[in-house]
Amino acid sequence: MPSRSFRFSLRDVPAPLRHETMREVVGRAMMNMDFVPFTESLSMEIEGRLLPGVTITDAWISGHRADTGYDRSRDSDDFALVWSSSPARGMMSQFGKDHPADGSGVLISCADRMTADTRETFHHVTVKMQRAALSPLLPDVEAMLTRPVAADNDALRLLASYIASFRSLDSPAPELDHVVATHIVDLVALAVGTNRDAAEQASRRGLRAARLDAVKRWVLARLASPDLGVAQAAAAVRLSPRSVQLLFEQDGTTFTAYVLRERLALARHRLAAPGFAGRTISEIAYGCGFGDLSYFTRSFRSAYGETPSDARHKAMGGRR
DSSP, X not given: XXXXXXXXXXXXXXXXGHHHIIIIIIXXXXXXXXXXESOSSOOEXXXXXXXXXXXXXXXXXXXXXXXXXXOOOTTOOOEEEEEESSOOSEEEEETTEEXXXXXXXXXXXXXXXXXXXXXXXXXXXXXXXXXXXXXXXXXXXXXXXXXXXXXXXXXXXXXXXXXXXXXXXXXOOGGGHHHHHXXXXXXXXXXXXXXXXXXXXXXXXXXXHHHHHHHHHHHHTTTTOTTOOHHHHHHXXXXXXXXXXXHHHHTTSOHXXXXXXXXXXXXXXXXXXXXXXXXXXXXXXXXXXXXXXXXXXXXXXXXXXXXXXXHHHHHTTTOO
């Protein structure tokens, strides 16, 4: 993983040492919490990504109780939005308010006492933000603490999708970190609920980026479909067709051009892949969503300056 990422797994720790490792290394040293396991079969998988002012953490931890144990000093003024990817038997509490692990989210203070009680292993995501990153969009952030964010909240749904896209990048360019961090904070503010001026600013940045990302993810999963159209994409991401078209126009392209580019890229990859050596060029073209072989050949030559046959020949080292 990149240097600005981190990962921890109890699978790498001998079984007799897992209780102590969870309590001392993970709980007190890494997370400043007291951990009390509810099972002898301990499991813990933690993956994180560090961005400017933002830390994204994915965690899978077997049943346990976690407690900060005290109200922390105000030298830690971070905030965190926490949610589970699916309902589970768990509860988070702060300021006397209980929040179930039902797929919804909740904004919590990292400076105040918090407890969590989980009875099973499940996936939950934490987006931790410095006050300086969040307060321009949520000036009265304390008033938003422990306020639940519904699982079907549009901004929360887009935030989860946007983070998944960023996480899937093998080696994201460091210069993207500030942009991605800004978009994530925008989406957190929109999910929790902010004032009108801040909402407009966040919508122009993070919301637009996350919506475009969601459309692109939907397209990439369906390149083989010959009937891939803007109407279907719009319905899938809960937007109008015109809104989807505007997203691509603001990105300097069109929906049709993006689909063509990605289909050509997929075809080019398959032409060079050993696993597709037994497939004919027409089979590859049709498998990438092209319904007309002549159109595929013309488009391929226009994009790459060579025919599909030339590309395959070159990938095979000149062998016929």
